[in-house]
Amino acid sequence: MNIGDVAKQAGLPAKTIRYYEDIGLVKPLRDTNGYRAFRQSDVHKLVFLGRSRALGFTIEDCRALLALWEDQDRASADVRAIAKDHLAQIEAKIADLEAMRNTLSDLVRDCAGDSRPDCPILQKLEDFPTG
Amino acid sequence: MNIGDVAKQAGLPAKTIRYYEDIGLVKPLRDTNGYRAFRQSDVHKLVFLGRSRALGFTIEDCRALLALWEDQDRASADVRAIAKDHLAQIEAKIADLEAMRNTLSDLVRDCAGDSRPDCPILQKLEDFPTG
DNA sequence: CTTGACCCTCCAGTGACTGGAAGCCCCATA
DNA sequence: TATGGGGCTTCCAGTCACTGGAGGGTCAAG
Structure with missing residues (x-):
């Protein structure tokens, strides 16, 4: 093909x-x-x-999964380990993004968004802790 | 300095x-x-x-925010637009990741994770819709 | 014979850094 | 005065997983 x-x-x-x-x-x-x-x-x-x-999954994860997929004698524990690890990373990323979202939505809510120059978003970007 | x-x-x-x-x-x-x-x-x-x-925020967002920050005559609406847009992107990314997390945690839960070769994770990777 | 849809390779760019080599500068100590 | 260590400089290359484009070969239809 x-x-x-x-x-x-x-x-x-x-x-x-x-x-x-x-x-x-x-x-x-x-x-x-x-x-x-x-x-x-x-x-x-x-x-x-x-x-x-x-x-x-990253490309390297995929490479490993593919090798396991093709290995008739694999242990399911090996696959599970890769998936669990990946799951943990995804959960960490979600937590990061949720923290960002919360901060950002507060900022957006507090900003009048009109033609005046005073803007709490820029103000907070001077104060917000870098983490 | x-x-x-x-x-x-x-x-x-x-x-x-x-x-x-x-x-x-x-x-x-x-x-x-x-x-x-x-x-x-x-x-x-x-x-x-x-x-x-x-x-x-992306570097280009930062460049724009920085310009607004330095512009005494800016309109807060301009800042708010950037922030709102970014917020929408973050929310989309969270939704994506949550879908991944849900699928993955189902897979991990269903996998015995022992020394036997039969593994529902690999099995489902043949069936799971690409989306 | 031409047209247009495929296919090929190779090179460069994406975003936002990060690592490393090679070399200069400055200060303190022996 | 020599030397050692840290900090500073530039420039080049690599990261991840593609993506775009140039330049050119191939194939089937009309």
Whole structure:
């Protein structure tokens, strides 16, 4: 299968698929004309990659998950460890963003937002602790 | 003041301060020996920048906020517009991350995490919609 | 034979830094 | 006076995961 069709099936841009080949995540064959020739198993891998990335796993996480996915003797604990770690990072990021959101929505609420120059947002940016 | 002291006062790495000079956010003077010579107003600006960045504003947002901060005739509506926009982006990002967290924590919960190879996480990564 | 949709490679840019090399400057101590 | 250590300078390269674009080859239809 050519890259365009694969892109549609996997829901990934062709550029991204070429990039994934560059960094060794997929290894499609080549036709005599130089075009990439994807097997069904390559497409399957790319779908897996797309889904893992959509869940926010890093490329290196994906590489590890892919290796485990292909290893019939893997221990589910290995997969779980990666996922748990990632979950913790996501939760930390959510907490950060929620703190930002709370501060920001206070600021926005307190600002008249009219044509006058006095603005509590700028005022608070002088006082707000850097964290 | 030299860059090391400024870094301490503003709570920013010296490297970052040099970078901010590179992209034109601060314009310290220079001593005869070539060292950057920061005025109090430069330090004040850097503190402002640190706080804006801590709230997740992009550098370009910071540039705009800084310009407004220095403009005595600004309208508070301009500041509010930037902040509101940023707030909306943060909220969108939180929603994304919460969706990820929910899916992931389901996966982690369902995985035995032992030495056996059957793993619902990998299984679901074949089924989970890319979104 | 031409048109247009594919495909290829390679290079550069994104955002916001961060690390490191190579070298100058300044001060304190032996 | 030498030396050592820290701080300062510039410049280059790398991070992450792509993305855009130039320049050119390939293929099927009309």
